[in-house]
Amino acid sequence: MRGKRIKSLSVALAVCMTALTFFSAPADAATPTGKRLKDVQSRVLIGTEFPSGFSTLSDSAQFLSTATPEFNLVTAENCMKWDALEPSQNNFNWNEADKLVNWAKANNYQIHGHTFVWHSQAPGWIQNLSASAMESAMNNHIDKVMGRYKGQILVWDVANEVFEENGSYRNSFWYRTMGKSFIEKAFIRARAADPSAKLIYNDYNLEYTGPKSDAAYNMLKDFKNRGIPVDGIGFQMHLDIQYAIDYDDFARNMQRFADLGLEIYVTEMDVRISSNPSSAELEKQASYYKNIIEKCMAQPAVKAIQVWGFTDKYSWVPQTFPGRDNALIFDRNYNPKPAYYAFQAALATSPTPTVVYGDLDASGSVDALDYSLIKQYLLGNITKFPAENGMIAADLDASGTVDSLDFAIMKQYLLGIISKFPAETK
Incomplete structure (x- = not known):
């Protein structure tokens, strides 16, 4: 108990000191103390999202010097989405995606591909096709994209956000035209296009048991039973300290997906607070990060934890949730926040990994x-x-x-x- 008390006091002190400097603007950002996040443990990949044009941001040098040592996995915010890659039929724009892939390779990062079939950010030309033409276009897009980056992208979000909150299928143009079969057809095509890539289903508000999570669970259980190639589930994990979390329910929910033989990925984590947060809000935000990540580190099926951006300077939150902001682990001046140190401490709870000979994808079997x-x-x-x-x-x-x-x-x-x-x- 004494050791735990000392550790708690150390974390609390870090939280308080970081909170005091949160809104200061030093000439040079503070370098985080302790190990960089990716180096705290080696079992789980630690990732972030990069915006399009990351290499030409006005502060790209500081952006990259802060991010590069912290993570070992990166997701493109937009440049691998359909409207960016194929704005007109069979005419592909690889420029930004190639830049990200090349940067990742040069910096020993793995890549999380995002995303194939989604109701949003799809070009208009695909939305009014017939069922057969839409399926053909989907197959061509998956083939071309996965073919170009074959063997270079670790995991792909094959289907994204196909359920409503009540567990019904989203009434998207995909669903209206092809029915629910578009989902499994996308997975089948993706496996054929790059057999080495991990294929996952990704969605928000899946963290807890309920109608939406149940719908995803039942779909993936059916896929497993019928041999539809799916490797994992992506919990986006967009949270807000206004809403309480049942961490034990989250752990139970992860376990039932793991029991299907699925890998688990936290794909887009952020924790919203107010636009002008108090030190108490920063501490509460830190506790959300800490508790979620501790549960993840206790679950062997978790393979990666990603934040949806790392600095509050480049975040989707304020434009999407009025009055909410500051959801990430570095502030706008690239200073580590209390949430950073909570993240760091939680990663240290990782168990020692074991070696399973032949199981090169950590799926639990050799196949x-x-x-x-x-x-x-x-x-x-x-x-x-x-x-x-x-x-x-x-x-x-x-x-x-x-x-x-x-x-x-x-x-x-x-x-x-x-x-x-x-x-x-x-």
């Missing part, structure tokens, strides 16, 4: 996807594996390197010729 991943690695299409300790897990003969022998051993295992990997007997 054809793992075989595909080791092949992609040997061909040079990827440089690492999705699973934590993936390089160790791929070294099936414990030789110290991942090579063609490991590929052959994986094949023998999948064919049933062997039941254990050599590395497991050493």
